[in-house]
Amino acid sequence: MAEYSYSYKIPVGPVHPGLKEPIHLSFEIEGEEVVNLDIKTGWVHRGIEYLGLQRNPIQVIYLAERICGICSVCHAFCFARAVESAAGIEVPLRAEYIRTIIAELERIHSHILWAGVAAHLMGFDSLFYYTWRVREEVMDVLEYLTGNRVNYGILAIGGVRRDITTDGAAKIRENLESYLGLFNRLVEAFVEDPSVRARTRDIGVLTREEAIETCAVGPTARASGVATDVRQDQPYCAYADLEVKAITPEAITGETRGDVFDKAVVRLFEIAQSIEIIEKCLEGLPEGKISAEDKLPRLLNQLKKASGEGISSIEAPRGEDYHYVRLEEGEANVTAWKVRAPTYANIPSWFPMMKGAQIADIPLIVASIDPCISCTDRVTVVDRKKGTTTVLTEEDLRRLCVEKTRRMLR
Amino acid sequence: MGKGLNSFERAVWVYHLNTGSCNACDIEIVSLLTPRYDVERFGIKLVPSPRHADVLLVTGPVVKGMDERARRIYEQVPAPKAVIVVGTCGTDHGVFYSSYNTAGPVDQVIPVDVYVPGCPPRPEAIIEGVVKLWAKLESQRRGVQETAEQDAAGKEGVAL
Numbered sequence A: 001m002a003e004y005s006y007s008y009k010i011p012v013g014p015v016h017p018g019l020k021e022p023i024h025l026s027f028e029i030e031g032e033e034v035v036n037l038d039i040k041t042g043w044v045h046r047g048i049e050y051l052g053l054q055r056n057p058i059q060v061i062y063l064a065e066r067i068c069g070i071c072s073v074c075h076a077f078c079f080a081r082a083v084e085s086a087a088g089i090e091v092p093l094r095a096e097y098i099r100t101i102i103a104e105l106e107r108i109h110s111h112i113l114w115a116g117v118a119a120h121l122m123g124f125d126s127l128f129y130y131t132w133r134v135r136e137e138v139m140d141v142l143e144y145l146t147g148n149r150v151n152y153g154i155l156a157i158g159g160v161r162r163d164i165t166t167d168g169a170a171k172i173r174e175n176l177e178s179y180l181g182l183f184n185r186l187v188e189a190f191v192e193d194p195s196v197r198a199r200t201r202d203i204g205v206l207t208r209e210e211a212i213e214t215c216a217v218g219p220t221a222r223a224s225g226v227a228t229d230v231r232q233d234q235p236y237c238a239y240a241d242l243e244v245k246a247i248t249p250e251a252i253t254g255e256t257r258g259d260v261f262d263k264a265v266v267r268l269f270e271i272a273q274s275i276e277i278i279e280k281c282l283e284g285l286p287e288g289k290i291s292a293e294d295k296l297p298r299l300l301n302q303l304k305k306a307s308g309e310g311i312s313s314i315e316a317p318r319g320e321d322y323h324y325v326r327l328e329e330g331e332a333n334v335t336a337w338k339v340r341a342p343t344y345a346n347i348p349s350w351f352p353m354m355k356g357a358q359i360a361d362i363p364l365i366v367a368s369i370d371p372c373i374s375c376t377d378r379v380t381v382v383d384r385k386k387g388t389t390t391v392l393t394e395e396d397l398r399r400l401c402v403e404k405t406r407r408m409l410r
Numbered sequence B: 001m002g003k004g005l006n007s008f009e010r011a012v013w014v015y016h017l018n019t020g021s022c023n024a025c026d027i028e029i030v031s032l033l034t035p036r037y038d039v040e041r042f043g044i045k046l047v048p049s050p051r052h053a054d055v056l057l058v059t060g061p062v063v064k065g066m067d068e069r070a071r072r073i074y075e076q077v078p079a080p081k082a083v084i085v086v087g088t089c090g091t092d093h094g095v096f097y098s099s100y101n102t103a104g105p106v107d108q109v110i111p112v113d114v115y116v117p118g119c120p121p122r123p124e125a126i127i128e129g130v131v132k133l134w135a136k137l138e139s140q141r142r143g144v145q146e147t148a149e150q151d152a153a154g155k156e157g158v159a160l
């Protein structure tokens, strides 16, 4: 007789209705507990690196932005830096500062977006709406500075395409003021609220050792007490003048547990950190040109003559983003391009976090690394013992998650 | 507001399918639900299952592997139904025009009624697209009703 296993599998995805891209997750469940996890990706594979090889570096910037629409400036930023290092282009200081400001504004928008998604998954929808309302303010500023709400198109090889005028600076300051006021309310809502705490404390724990072992990056690693931050370890652009320190929960709450709560704390306080960075950048914004070469044909010529390899890594909202570029003399197009996005590095950390978790916690844990893939749609529960199949939707999963919150509040 | 449409007769439920987009269009769609734009006040609501939807909203070029799923999801939406594509890359591939891993823009996989160009389009543009679609849906529905009424009248005529 065949041996019986009392575990069953829950395949999730690849299609899900909510906020982000498709991914396929298969959970092995025993009772209510996750014992194993398998991941299949590739549902949004558009072959971007290959497409990049058919275009020149200036065109690739717009392609790089569309790797991910949430941290869109990061990829363009990282790519531009890699090309500049390959071609030996010196970026004017003012442009470096403007790049930093835009990147930090993007971090604010991205972290607020995450806070909203996490609140939604917990069943705290009023907080979701509140955070996303607040997020619109930074979107307005980004739109004012770059002309676009998302996929800003502000990066250029050798600099940026638009300057920050005195009006623009005033707009940013006004926005930062209002965020400083709102920040305390967000902290109150997330850190001090008992229901959020009950729902996130000691859930999805990633210990320091596990974080190092799975090579986690960004807030996911920092929440486990690993003080890594590209802005601190290998400062680039304006960060060299700013002395950014990696934020770990230890400094804020006095302890590090590596759970979802800690991840929320790290992201929230990074918003405050970004506000500070932008303020300093605005203060020290140097005068001068905003790009090394603004005549595009001349820039293209220069890039065509260049030969070399460039690598660059920057701190994206989700962690370290890394680009490798090769240019060859006489070749207008990029000849090699490799991208390693932060979520790719963070996915392995799901394994230790999921082990022993309850089904109702799956959405929160999946979201806790702020993946570029988040909610889940069709979940089929196959009970091998009974041989039955039930279909759970993303909504069912979220309902389970919300119900657990309610139970805990009672 | 669409032509011939004075007030909406009922709410419209939308199912959002990502077939390989870059996320930008998707987050703009989520912003529509949140207080600044708040389309729920018009009765536009995102639903978690295609079986509950009137409208299928698709973002992204159709990545290989997702084409089969897009077709299956399209079939699950009950008629009368309509499809709206948000974003340039779903309309004609946009920046991903020579990719080796796409099965074509959305309209090569499932029939499309409304396109909202832009990379990504502004939230206002997406709302306009949905309203156009809405008008179309209602006229479809009215058409179905009228034919039913005519059929009924015709039958009565015969009976008399």
Ligand code: SF4
Binding pocket: A066, A069, A151, B021, B022, B023, B024, B025, B026, B059, B060, B061, B086, B087, B088, B089, B090, B094, B095, B118, B119, B120, B121
């Ligand atoms: S249309 Fe543009 S912004 Fe929208 S998903 Fe496609 S590439 Fe991204």
